[in-house]
Amino acid sequence: xxxATVNKExxxxxxxxxxxxxxxxxxxxxxGAGGFTATAVCSVTDTPPTLLVCVNKNNExxxxxxxxxxxxxxxxxxxxxxxxxxxxxxxGVSMEKRLEKGVWETLETGCPVLSNALAAFDCEIINTVExxxxxxxxxxxxxxxxxxxxxxxxxxxxxGYRTIG
Numbered sequence: 001x002x003x004a005t006v007n008k009e010x011x012x013x014x015x016x017x018x019x020x021x022x023x024x025x026x027x028x029x030x031x032g033a034g035g036f037t038a039t040a041v042c043s044v045t046d047t048p049p050t051l052l053v054c055v056n057k058n059n060e061x062x063x064x065x066x067x068x069x070x071x072x073x074x075x076x077x078x079x080x081x082x083x084x085x086x087x088x089x090x091x092g093v094s095m096e097k098r099l100e101k102g103v104w105e106t107l108e109t110g111c112p113v114l115s116n117a118l119a120a121f122d123c124e125i126i127n128t129v130e131x132x133x134x135x136x137x138x139x140x141x142x143x144x145x146x147x148x149x150x151x152x153x154x155x156x157x158x159x160g161y162r163t164i165g
Contacts, residue, residue, distance in 0.1 A: 019157040022076045024087045025053055026099070026112040027061065029068030034061050034095035035112065037088040039156050040134075041073055049141040051121055054134045060095055062135055069125045071139055072111035075118040077151040078163035083114075084154065107143040118153055119146035 020039030027033065040054035051073055055062045065071055076084055085091060087098050103115040107122035114120060123139035130136075155162045 016159050017157070019155050019162070022080075022084050022154040022156050022161065024074045024076060024083065024114060024117075025055070025061075025065075026072045026074065026104075027065045027068045027070055028106075028111050029064075029070055029109075031064045031067035032096065033099060033112065034064060035087050035098055036061050037084045038073075044138060049144075050126070051123060051139045051141060053137045053139060055137060056134055057130070058133070064095075065125065065137065066128065066135070068111075070109040070111050071123050071125060071137070072107070072109070072113050073121045073123065073139075074114040075120070076114075076154040077116065077118050077147075078154045079151075080154050081161045084161070107145060109142060113145060116147075117145075118150045119144065 023038050023041050024035050025038050026035035036059055038053060042052050044050040044052050053071065053073065055065060083102055086093055086101055099112055104112040105115050107113055109122050109124065111122055113122060121141050122143040123141050125137055126140045127138040128135050152164045
């Protein structure tokens with residue numbers, strides 16, 4: 001069976017209604033440091049604990065991530081729209097300078113972890129798959145930090161930031 005593929009515009013129109021948590025993915029290592037905003041992040045398995053992160057091949061951080069072989073996923077709380085925009089590149093700040101905003105620490109890998117993230121996952125990249133315009137990164141979780149009294153998450157829905165409640 002050979003089914004037709006939906007066109008790009010119809011795909012984007014449908015995907016705008018898929019709410020996603022807003023995350024900042026960071027890396028630091030031999031290839032440099034930086035980060036980007038991502039909603040294409042999800043759990044894969046708990047044995048071993050693994051996340052999936054999709055990164056556009058045109059993103060300047062894609063090569064840095066793959067060379068460093070580490071990343072951290074930082075789940076943003078509501079109210080962090082400005083930081084999300086910075087890491088999305090909307091303010092024109094270079095990749096390295098994006099980390100100058102926010103309070104950062106490290107866990108095991110040395111990747112920047114946002115101190116007030118709802119949760120942060122410090123990871124080692126274990127596999128990648130190229131699909132279309134993106135690289136799908138599978139990352140084994142080495143350490144987790146989460147807030148004892150979490151706030152509401154920052155979400156992206158219908159082409160804008162949203163919060164629950």
